[in-house]
Amino acid sequence: MTKIPADLKYTSSHEWLRTLADGTIKVGITDSAQQALGDLVFVEVPEAGRALQSGEPCAVVESVKAASDVYSPVTGEVIEGNPRLAGAPELVNEQPYDDGWLLHVRPTPGGNATTLLSAAEYEKLLQTQGD
Amino acid sequence: MVDFGGWDMPLQYGSQLAEHHAVRRAAGVFDVSHMGIVDLNGTRVRALLQLLLANDVGKLTVAGEALYGCMLNESGGVIDDLIVYFLAEGSFRIVINAATRASDIAWIRRQAQLFGVEVLERADLAMLAIQGPSARAATATLLSDGGAHAALDLQPFCACQIDSWFVARTGYTGEDGFELMLPVADATRVWRGLGSRGVAPCGLGARDTLRLEAGMNLYGNDMDEDTHPFESGLAWTVSMQPAARRFIGREALEAIQAAGSRRKLVGLLLESPGVLRRHQTVIAPQVGEGYITSGGYAPTLERSIAFARLPAAAGNAVQVNIRGKLLDARVVKRPFVRFGKSLVH
Numbered sequence: 001m002t003k004i005p006a007d008l009k010y011t012s013s014h015e016w017l018r019t020l021a022d023g024t025i026k027v028g029i030t031d032s033a034q035q036a037l038g039d040l041v042f043v044e045v046p047e048a049g050r051a052l053q054s055g056e057p058c059a060v061v062e063s064v065k066a067a068s069d070v071y072s073p074v075t076g077e078v079i080e081g082n083p084r085l086a087g088a089p090e091l092v093n094e095q096p097y098d099d100g101w102l103l104h105v106r107p108t109p110g111g112n113a114t115t116l117l118s119a120a121e122y123e124k125l126l127q128t129q130g131d
Numbered sequence: 132m133v134d135f136g137g138w139d140m141p142l143q144y145g146s147q148l149a150e151h152h153a154v155r156r157a158a159g160v161f162d163v164s165h166m167g168i169v170d171l172n173g174t175r176v177r178a179l180l181q182l183l184l185a186n187d188v189g190k191l192t193v194a195g196e197a198l199y200g201c202m203l204n205e206s207g208g209v210i211d212d213l214i215v216y217f218l219a220e221g222s223f224r225i226v227i228n229a230a231t232r233a234s235d236i237a238w239i240r241r242q243a244q245l246f247g248v249e250v251l252e253r254a255d256l257a258m259l260a261i262q263g264p265s266a267r268a269a270t271a272t273l274l275s276d277g278g279a280h281a282a283l284d285l286q287p288f289c290a291c292q293i294d295s296w297f298v299a300r301t302g303y304t305g306e307d308g309f310e311l312m313l314p315v316a317d318a319t320r321v322w323r324g325l326g327s328r329g330v331a332p333c334g335l336g337a338r339d340t341l342r343l344e345a346g347m348n349l350y351g352n353d354m355d356e357d358t359h360p361f362e363s364g365l366a367w368t369v370s371m372q373p374a375a376r377r378f379i380g381r382e383a384l385e386a387i388q389a390a391g392s393r394r395k396l397v398g399l400l401l402e403s404p405g406v407l408r409r410h411q412t413v414i415a416p417q418v419g420e421g422y423i424t425s426g427g428y429a430p431t432l433e434r435s436i437a438f439a440r441l442p443a444a445a446g447n448a449v450q451v452n453i454r455g456k457l458l459d460a461r462v463v464k465r466p467f468v469r470f471g472k473s474l475v476h
Contacts, residue, residue, distance in 0.1 A: 038336070039148040041428040042406050042435075060454070062406045064147045064336055064428055067454075086404065 002126065003031040005097055010122035011073050011114050016097060024079060028101040029061060029070060029092065032126055037063040040089040045081025045102055052076055052105065054112045059102045061092060070102060075111030079104040135335060136229030138165040143334040151340050151430040153331035154304055155471045158263035160325045161333050167232035168256050168312055169239070171223045173248035180215060180223060182378055183242055185360060187370035191217035197288045197301055200368050202235065203380025207359035207387060211235050212350050212368075214301060216290050224297070226258075226310075228350045242379075256297075257318035261330060262308035262341075264471060267300075269328045270309050273321060282309065303338065305345025305469050343436060344429050346398060346465025352409060353396060353424040353438055361387055362440060364396035364465065392443055396424065398465040399437040400475060401451065403458050407437035412452045413460070415445035423451070431468045432475060438465070 004010075009017045014033035018026045034040070042062040052058050057069040059081070081103050084091060092100035107113070117125065132139050140162075143150060153159045171179065180188040186200025196217050202210040211231045216224040227235045236250065243250050261270045271279035278293040285291060287307075290299035297312040313321065326332060339349070346364075348354055354363035361369070361384070369384060370376070401407050407426030414420055419442040426437030437460075441449070447462040467475050 038143065039146055041148075041430075042404055044405075062428075064340065064430075065142065067406065067408065 002035065003097070004119045004123050004126075006119045008097065008119065009073075009116040010119065011071070011116065012125060013071050015070060015073050017073050017116065018097075018101075023107070025074060025076070025105045025107055026101045027070075027073060027103050027105060028096055030122070031096045034093050034096045034100075037061060037065065037068060039064050040092045043082075043085040043089045043092060043102070045085060046078045048078055048080050050078045052078060054114050061089075061102075071114070072105070073114040073116065074105060074107045075113070076105045076107035079106055133335065136165055136232070138229060140165065141334040142336040144332045147334065147336035147340070148430050150331055150333040150337035154263045154306055154333060154337065154341055155431055155468070156264070157329065157331070158261060158266040158269050158308070159331040159333035159337065160322065161260040161262070161338055162257075162318075162322065163260050163310070164257040164315075164318070165229035166258050167227040167229065167235065168253040168258065169225050169227060169236065170218075170251040170253055171225065171239075171243070171248050172221060172251065173243075173246060174221050175246040176221055176223055176248045179243055179246040179248050181376055183239065184213075184215065185369045185378055185380060185384070187373075187376060188215060188217070188223070189373075189376075190370070191215070193217070194219050195285075195289045195291050197290060197299060201354075201360055201365060202238070203359070203378070203384075204356060205380060205383065207380040207383030208356040209350070209354040209358060209360065209363065209365075210238060210356060212348065212354070212365075216299065218292075224253075230351060253312070255315060256312045257315045259311045259313070259318065259321060259325075260302055260304075260308065261311065261325060262302045262304040262306045263330075264307060266306070266308035266330070269325060269330050270298075270311070272328060273324050303345070303347055304341040305347070305466055306341075306471065340427055340430055343425055343427055343438075344431055344466065344468035346467060348396075348438070349425055358440070359384065359387060359392075361392040362394040362396060364438070394421070394440050395443050395445070396438055396440050397445075397462045398467060399423070399426075399439050399449070399451070399460045400463045400467075401435040401437075401458060401460050405435060405453055405458055407435045407451060407453070407460070411437075413439045413441060414450045414452065414457065415441055416448070416450070418442050418445045421445065429467060431471070432473055436467050
């Protein structure tokens with residue numbers, strides 16, 4: 001039921017990463033995460049230019065139920081937060097891996113990154129968490 | 132599923148927002164069998180309730196009428212809020228919260244002994260709330276012609292017995308509708324029957340956003356044993372007249388009234404995007420601080436609202452600390468939404 005695209009990397013805190021052709025990275029939350037949160041009603045994304053350390057809270061997703069932090073999987077600089085989410089937070093529910101992306105980051109070469117999981121490893125993690 | 136007062140209950144069946152909108156626009160059904168239904172029988176039951184409740188059951192003169200009120204402790208703190216239905220002389224029914232059920236009943240029994248009143252828990256009854264503009268019509272189709280007639284004739288905040296069902300025109304959403312108390316054996320059939328008539332099953336999540344928009348307090352959030360009705364937006368449920376009625380908590384409330392309540396419970400509207408949540412700090416400039424007792428996203432208004440307990444002198448422009456940022460909020464009258472319409476301007 002939960003979608004886990006094979007071409008993405010994942011974190012144990014339920015973010016996904018997509019590395020683009022130019023080496024920049026898009027980050028979002030996984031299908032499993034959006035399902036657990038329920039209907040999203042507010043998303044706070046970082047300003048362009050903000051410096052991020054891997055593992056630090058970089059965005060907030062709020063559903064009808066609760067507010068949750070999103071953690072930056074890499075060290076780098078924010079190119080852009082998804083501007084569409086201010087008016088349409090439900091995009092994260094509807095298309096978590098596409099139009100519902102949260103931030104676009106230029107990673108610092110040689111910068112720290114969170115331990116990243118393959119799709120298979122992330123799927124295993126969800127199974128052990130009982131999702 | 133979440134634990135709620137010892138009951139496993141769904142937060143939502145599908146989308147919580149869709150469930151909310153179903154109730155505002157058509158109809159939804161909630162399984163509220165976790166609520167405690169307690170019958171009180173005895174010749175002196177009215178006198179008992181006039182001691183136990185801050186509202187006055189003397190206002191209930193016609194069988195079937197209902198009254199909302201609070202049961203207070205000696206300090207004026209709220210033990211629970213409840214609805215009391217006048218069934219017949221010598222017979223009342225109360226509906227109490229799940230989390231406080233056991234302590235409520237112990238408290239009521241202690242007082243009831245002195246009045247020779249029987250306290251009868253009705254665990255044999257399930258309770259379904261059918262709410263929304265088309266809720267009454269949908270429910271009526273499950274009744275006999277005569278029963279449907281009686282149910283649809285009910286005035287707001289009144290109830291009647293129709294065969295083995297107790298049908299009340301009450302609710303917790305700000306919409307029209309019924310609360311049904313019926314034998315447990317009937318509940319599944321009625322639930323499915325309503326579903327096949329297009330009534331949306333709704334969980335605790337939608338129940339919370341609906342009552343928040345409707346400006347209705349939630350016990351444990353907006354009032355508890357350490358807060359009194361005057362600082363909980365519940366002054367309207369306290370009946371100080373007649374002066375001779377010495378209900379439990381009255382002396383404490385008289386003292387608070389004489390000194391003036393130091394705090395008040397108000398409605399808040401967040402002026403910018405974001406979500407107000409319980410326990411966030413509210414700053415009333417030049418006056419002091421308060422806190423949010425209940426907050427969330429209001430699907431009908433598409434913005435965030437809350438209830439906040441503030442110093443009595445707080446003005447209408449306040450700020451809320453959300454993750455370290457101070458965001459502007461405005462004090463507004465409750466309810467925020469009634470019968471599907473926004474009352475916020």
